[in-house]
Amino acid sequence: MRIGKDLVAxxxxxxxxxxxxxxxxxxxxxxxRVAELSGGELEWxxxxxxxxxxxxxxxxxVESEWRHSSVxxxxxxxxxxxxxxxxxxxxxxxxxxxxxxxxxxxxDGADGHxxxxxxxxxx
Amino acid sequence: MTIEQGPGLxxxxxxxxxxxxxxxxxxxxxxxxxxxxxxxxxxxxxEAGLTEDEAFLIAVKRLGSIDALSHEYAAxxxxxxxxxxxxxxxxxxxxxxxxxxxxxxxxxxxxxxVALALGxxxxxxVKVADLLIDDPAVVARNAAVLVLPFLAAWFAWRRRPxxxxxxxxxxxxxxxxxxxxxxPFLPGASTVMLAAAGSLLALWLMTGIVEARxxxxxxxxxxxFLRFSGEWAVYYLLIALxxxxxSALTIAVFASIQVDVVPFVEEWVLPCGAAGAVLVAxxxxxxxxxxxxxxxxxxTKVFTPLFTLMMLALIVAAVLQWNLVDASRDLxxxxxxxxxxxxxxxxxxxxxxxxxxxxxxxDRLQVLMLASALVVDxxxxxxxxxxxxxxxxTANKTASLLLNLILLANLAWAAWLQVGxxxxxVAFGRLERWxxxxxxxxxxxxxxxxxxxxxVFGFA
Numbered sequence: 001m002r003i004g005k006d007l008v009a010x011x012x013x014x015x016x017x018x019x020x021x022x023x024x025x026x027x028x029x030x031x032x033r034v035a036e037l038s039g040g041e042l043e044w045x046x047x048x049x050x051x052x053x054x055x056x057x058x059x060x061x062v063e064s065e066w067r068h069s070s071v072x073x074x075x076x077x078x079x080x081x082x083x084x085x086x087x088x089x090x091x092x093x094x095x096x097x098x099x100x101x102x103x104x105x106x107x108d109g110a111d112g113h114x115x116x117x118x119x120x121x122x123x
Numbered sequence: 124m125t126i127e128q129g130p131g132l133x134x135x136x137x138x139x140x141x142x143x144x145x146x147x148x149x150x151x152x153x154x155x156x157x158x159x160x161x162x163x164x165x166x167x168x169x170e171a172g173l174t175e176d177e178a179f180l181i182a183v184k185r186l187g188s189i190d191a192l193s194h195e196y197a198a199x200x201x202x203x204x205x206x207x208x209x210x211x212x213x214x215x216x217x218x219x220x221x222x223x224x225x226x227x228x229x230x231x232x233x234x235x236x237v238a239l240a241l242g243x244x245x246x247x248x249v250k251v252a253d254l255l256i257d258d259p260a261v262v263a264r265n266a267a268v269l270v271l272p273f274l275a276a277w278f279a280w281r282r283r284p285x286x287x288x289x290x291x292x293x294x295x296x297x298x299x300x301x302x303x304x305x306x307p308f309l310p311g312a313s314t315v316m317l318a319a320a321g322s323l324l325a326l327w328l329m330t331g332i333v334e335a336r337x338x339x340x341x342x343x344x345x346x347x348f349l350r351f352s353g354e355w356a357v358y359y360l361l362i363a364l365x366x367x368x369x370s371a372l373t374i375a376v377f378a379s380i381q382v383d384v385v386p387f388v389e390e391w392v393l394p395c396g397a398a399g400a401v402l403v404a405x406x407x408x409x410x411x412x413x414x415x416x417x418x419x420x421x422x423t424k425v426f427t428p429l430f431t432l433m434m435l436a437l438i439v440a441a442v443l444q445w446n447l448v449d450a451s452r453d454l455x456x457x458x459x460x461x462x463x464x465x466x467x468x469x470x471x472x473x474x475x476x477x478x479x480x481x482x483x484x485x486d487r488l489q490v491l492m493l494a495s496a497l498v499v500d501x502x503x504x505x506x507x508x509x510x511x512x513x514x515x516x517t518a519n520k521t522a523s524l525l526l527n528l529i530l531l532a533n534l535a536w537a538a539w540l541q542v543g544x545x546x547x548x549v550a551f552g553r554l555e556r557w558x559x560x561x562x563x564x565x566x567x568x569x570x571x572x573x574x575x576x577x578x579v580f581g582f583a
Contacts, residue, residue, distance in 0.1 A: 027156065028163035045187025046164065050156055051195040058199070069159075076156045 024079035238406035245273040246395030278333040288337030321573030345559040353419030358404040420475030434495040462530035493538035518580040
C-alpha cells in the first residue's frame with residue numbers, strides 16, 4: 001500500500017527527528033531505518049531527505065558535521081539538538097492527539113468492518 | 124571474444140556529478156552529500172547481487188528526478204539563486220570537509236584589511252596635505268599624486284609586479300608631482316586645470332602598469348585593466364551616491380538637534396571618503412570578479428541604442444537649423460565628451476563580447492553609432508576650424524582639439540574595422556587590438572597637457 005504524498009511529507013519531519021533521537025546518523029542510514037521501521041511502506045525519493053535535513057538544520061533542530069566513514073568516504077552526520085528534542089516532544093504530542101482522534105473515529109481497527117460514524121446525512 | 128569494458132563506477136559518478144553541478148541551486152557540498160549517499164546505496168545494491176552499472180542506475184533513479192530535487196533544494200536554499208558576495212572565507216565554507224589552512228589575516232576577504240588600511244592612508248594623505256598647505260586649490264590639483272600611489276600600492280601588494288615596473292611608475296608619480304607644484308602657474312591659469320586633468324589620466328594609466336605586473340605591452344593585460352577601470356568607475360559612482368545620501372541624512376539628523384555638522388562633513392568626511400572610496404572600489408572589483416556579472420558591458424548594451432538615437436536626432440537637428448557654426452566655444456569640449464562616451468560604449472562592448480560569436484544585430488548597431496558619431500564630429504570640427512581665427516588657440520581649445528582629433532582617428536579606423544567585422548572580412552581580435560593599442564596615445568595626450576602645455580602657453 002502506498003501512503004499519500006501529503007501524509008508522507010507531514011510524517012517525514014517527526015520520523016527523521018525521532019530516528020535522530022536514538023543517536024546521530026547520516027542520510028543513507030536514516031533512509032534505511034525508515035524503510036526498516038515501516039516495512040518499506042513509508043517511502044520517498046532518496047534525494048528529498050537532504051533538503052529536509054538542511055531545513056531542520058537551518059531551524060536549529062539538528063546539527064551537522066562532516067566525518068569520514070570506515071572506508072574513508074566523507075559523510076555528513078546529523079545530530080539532534082536540544083531545541084530539536086523539544087520540537088520532537090511537541091510533534092509527538094500533536095501526533096498522539098491526531099492518533100487518539102483517529103482511534104476514536106475508527107474504534108474497530110484497520111480491517112474496515114466498522115460503522116462510519118462520520119458519515120454525513122442519514123443511514 | 125573479449126568483453127567490452129564499460130566506464131568504471133568512478134567515471135559514472137563523475138559524469139553524474141557534472142550533470143548535477145549544472146544546477147545553480149546545488150552547492151558542491153550538497154553534491155558531495157548526495158554522492159556519499161549514492162555510493163552507500165550502490166554498495167547496498169551490489170551486496171544484493173547487482174552489477175555496479177545496474178546498481179548505479181537504480182541508485183540514481185531512487186534519488187528522484189533532478190528537476191523535483193533541485194526544486195526542493197531551491198525551496199530550502201532560495202538565496203543560492205542570487206549570487207552573493209561572500210566576505211568571510213571560513214575554512215569548510217566551500218563544503219570540503221578537509222579543514223583548510225587558516226588564511227593569514229591580511230589575505231582574508233580578498234585582502235580587505237589591506238585595502239581598508241590603504242584607503243585610510245589615502246584619506247589621511249589628502250587631509251594632511253590639506254592641513255599643511257591650507258590651499259584647497261593646490262590640494263585639488265594634486266589629487267592624483269596624493270591618492271593614486273595608494274592604488275598603485277594596492278596593486279603592487281595584490282599582483283607582485285617586478286621591481287622595474289614599480290620604479291618606472293614611481294618615477295612617473297615623481298615627475299607629475301614636480302610638474303604640478305614646481306611650474307610657476309599664474310593665478311587662475313587654465314593650464315593648471317588641464318595639467319591636473321592630464322595627471323589624473325596619465326597616472327591612472329601608469330598605475331595600470333603595476334596592475335599588469337609590468338606587462339604593459341600585452342593586449343590582454345591592457346584589456347583587463349580597461350575592464351577594471353569600467354567596473355571601478357561604476358562602483359565608485361555607487362559608493363559616491365550612497366555616501367552622499369548618508370552624509371545628507373547625517374547633516375539633517377544632527378540639524379534637528381541643533382548640532383551643525385556641515386563643517387565636519389565638508390572638511391573631513393568628504394575629502395577622506397572620496398579618497399578612501401578609490402581603494403574600496405578597487406577592492407570590490409577584485410572581490411566580486413567571479414561573483415557578479417560585469418556591469419559596464421550591461422550598461423553598454425542598454426545605452427548604445429539610446430545614444431545612437433540621440434546622435435541621429437542631433438544630426439537631423441543640426442542640418443535643419445544649420446547653426447552649429449554659431450555655437451559657443453564650449454562646443455568642442457561637449458563633443459569631446461560625446462566621443463569619449465562613444466569610445467567607452469565601443470570598448471566595453473568589445474571587452475565583454477565572446478570573440479567566437481558571429482557578428483549580430485548589436486555589431487551592426489555599433490556601425491550605425493560609429494558612423495553617426497563621425498558625421499556629428501566632422502560637422503563640429505569644420506565649424507570650429509572655420510572660426511579658429513576668431514577664437515584663437517588657447518590652451519583649453521588646443522587641448523580639446525587635440526583630444527578630438529585623437530578620438531576621431533580612433534573612431535574612424537574603428538568604424539572601418541567594425542564594417543569589416545560585420546562583413547566578416549576582419550577578425551574580431553583586430554577590433555580588440557586596435558582599442559588596446561590606442562591606450563599609449565591617450566597617455567601621450569595626458570602627458571603633453573601635463574608637462575608641455577604649461578610652458579608652451581606661458582603658465583596662463
